[in-house]
Amino acid sequence: MCTLQQKLISDFVQLGCSERTAASTYQVYMELSEVKRMFDIDYKYDSTLKRIYLTARDTKSGPISVFLPICSSENITFNMMEKMFNRNEYKTINFAIVSADSTCVYYQLIHGLPEIDISSCTGNKDRTQKHDHELQNKRAEIEEALKDK
Numbered sequence: 001m002c003t004l005q006q007k008l009i010s011d012f013v014q015l016g017c018s019e020r021t022a023a024s025t026y027q028v029y030m031e032l033s034e035v036k037r038m039f040d041i042d043y044k045y046d047s048t049l050k051r052i053y054l055t056a057r058d059t060k061s062g063p064i065s066v067f068l069p070i071c072s073s074e075n076i077t078f079n080m081m082e083k084m085f086n087r088n089e090y091k092t093i094n095f096a097i098v099s100a101d102s103t104c105v106y107y108q109l110i111h112g113l114p115e116i117d118i119s120s121c122t123g124n125k126d127r128t129q130k131h132d133h134e135l136q137n138k139r140a141e142i143e144e145a146l147k148d149k
Helices: 004-015 019-035 078-087 122-148
Strands: 039-046 051-057 064-071 092-098 104-110
Touching: 004 019, 004 039, 019 039, 019 051, 019 064, 019 092, 019 104, 078 092
Parallel strands: 064 092
Antiparallel strands: 039 051, 051 064, 092 104
8 A cells, every 4th residue: 555655756756856856845745735734735747847846725715826846955047947937827936945854945936026016105105295295384484493593
């Protein structure tokens, strides 16, 4: 009888991963399912990158998140990141860096510049306009006070 660990690692190796990469991917898979309690966890193979990446959701109906497991001893290149963004429809990728002691550190990368919510900036603009208006109204008083000195 095969355990979940043996089955997943075997699947990862059959897709083209090394044993080491398969073990790292399994570690991230288990952390997403058991620790983070994510939903719809799945794995996919990217033939261009020759890597497996995981997809999961924070909630049952939430958006899909992408996780790319990477051993801490591996190098990550900008070319690799660009290929990952270009190959997928996802604008955000979570790099799951796995160290030898099985610690996982997650770094979230967003392709391009994130969009800024303009509505959150209007409060500052209104406040600035209010202060400018008050300064204009008090300008005569301020100038008079400066002349007296």
